[in-house]
Amino acid sequence: MADLVLHHYKTSPFAQKIRSVLGFKQLPWQSVNIPPIAPKPDVEALTGGYRKTPILQIGADIYCDTALICDVLEHRQPAPSLSPPTHKGLARVLAQWADTTLFSTAMAYNFQPKGREQMFGTTPPGFAQAFADDRAKMVGSAPRLRVGDATTAYRSYLRRLATMLEDQPYLVGNVPCMADFAAYAPLWFTRVNVSSLAGILDATPSVLAWMDRMAGFQQPEAGRLSSADAIAIAARSTPLPVADEVFQDDHGIPLGSRVSVHAESFGLETSEGELVAATRMHLTLRRVDARAGTVHVHFPRIGYVLKAA
Template identity: 85%
Template sequence: MADLILHHYKSSPFAEKIRRVLAFKQLAWQSVNVPPIAPKPDVEALTGGYRKTPILQIGADIYCDTALICDVLEHRQPTPSLSPASHKGLARVLAQWADTTLFTTAMAYNFQPQGRAQMFGKTPPGFAQAFADDRAKMVGSAPRIRVSDATTAYKSYLRRLATMLEDQPFLVGHAACLADFAAYAPLWFTRVNVSSLAGILEATPSVLVWMDRLAAFAQGEAGRLTSADAIAVAAATTPQALADEVFQDDHGIPLGSQVSIHAESFGLEATQGELVAATRMHTTLRRVDARAGTVHVHFPRIGYVLRAI
């Protein structure tokens, strides 16, 4: 049985990003369906508070944020690579732009009234409002983008992507990389989940052809687990030994301290635990849960706020 367990739900754009990466790398994985809105008690049993989708579980190690999940999958299966040899920095910077600026703009466009009507037309009464309230809590006080401004920016970003694809099949060259999957996710949401608004993509046909290339990677899902099954896997497993990497202390917080960590902007729920690693790439907290046992919860260094308790 595959030891990669992806906690996700069907319509999540960030989950689709990782599903495409798993397909690209031909990795088998177990699927755990999670609720799209809080409460998420089974997710929080593993993460301690973090509730954004998706999370990747390998035994008793829990990896949060798709940027870190991509690094984990790259380490697990180096080929085909997510990092083009001659443009590693460019691919990462472009992926970060796609995960933040492009994503925020596209979703502001996607959730205009017409998009909401399609997304929630067949959901139970009250779910649309519950979803809106849930996302408002996750965003906090961050400014909202008006639909008109989002539409203008989205069109411009699509044209820029089309320009990158003029002489090559993928954004950074002749092979798919991290940047492609990050940029694909919010556009996939437009095309699939709010198809009534997908006409915005038609002005850039090369972008649609590029999306088809990424969608063509065969899915590698190996099976399905319940959330209780996944928690039992964690409880029956010991976290992997931490790599012997240099401790990068940028906060004046020694290893062994009790800390909290949360996202800078979207998804402000904090995870608390013992700081057991802080490398140049990730931060790791050890925590104990009544159901999941001892777990290591891993976060990327970029985009997260670390504080001593």
């Protein structure tokens, strides 16, 4: 049975990003369906507070944020690679832009009234407002794009992507890379989940053709687990030994300290634990949960705030 466990829900664009990467790499994975809004007690039993979707679980190691999850999957199976043979830095910067600016712009467009009506038309009464309230808490006081501004920016970004695709099948060359999967996710949401608004894509046929190519990366789940099953896996597992990597101390916080970690912007919930690794690329917290036992929770360094607890 596959040891990669993805905690996700069907309509999540960031979950689609990782589902597509798993398909690209043909990696078997097991699925845990999680709620789209809080409370998420079973997720928090593993993460200590972080609740963005998705998370990747391998035994008692919990990986947060799709940027880090992509690096983990790349290490697990280097080929086919998410890093282009040339322009690796460009691919990372473009992926980060897609995960932040493109994503927030596309979602501001997608959740205009017509999109909300399609998304929540068949959900139970009150769910649409609960979803809006939940996302407002995750965003906090960050400024939000109005629909008109988001539409203008989204059209421009689509044209820029189309320009990249004029003479090549993928954004950075002839094979897909991490930037393609990051950019595909919010556009997938427009095309699949709010199809009533997908006409905005029609002005960029090269983007539509690229999306068709990206949609071909499918890897069905190898099995389904309940969240209780996943917690039990963590409880009977031992976290992997912390890699012998250079400690990069940018905060004056020594290893072994009690710390907190939270996202810089979207998803402000805090996870606390013992800092057991702080490398150039990631942070690792050791924490103990009554149900999940001892787990290591991993975060990327970019986009996250580390503080002494």
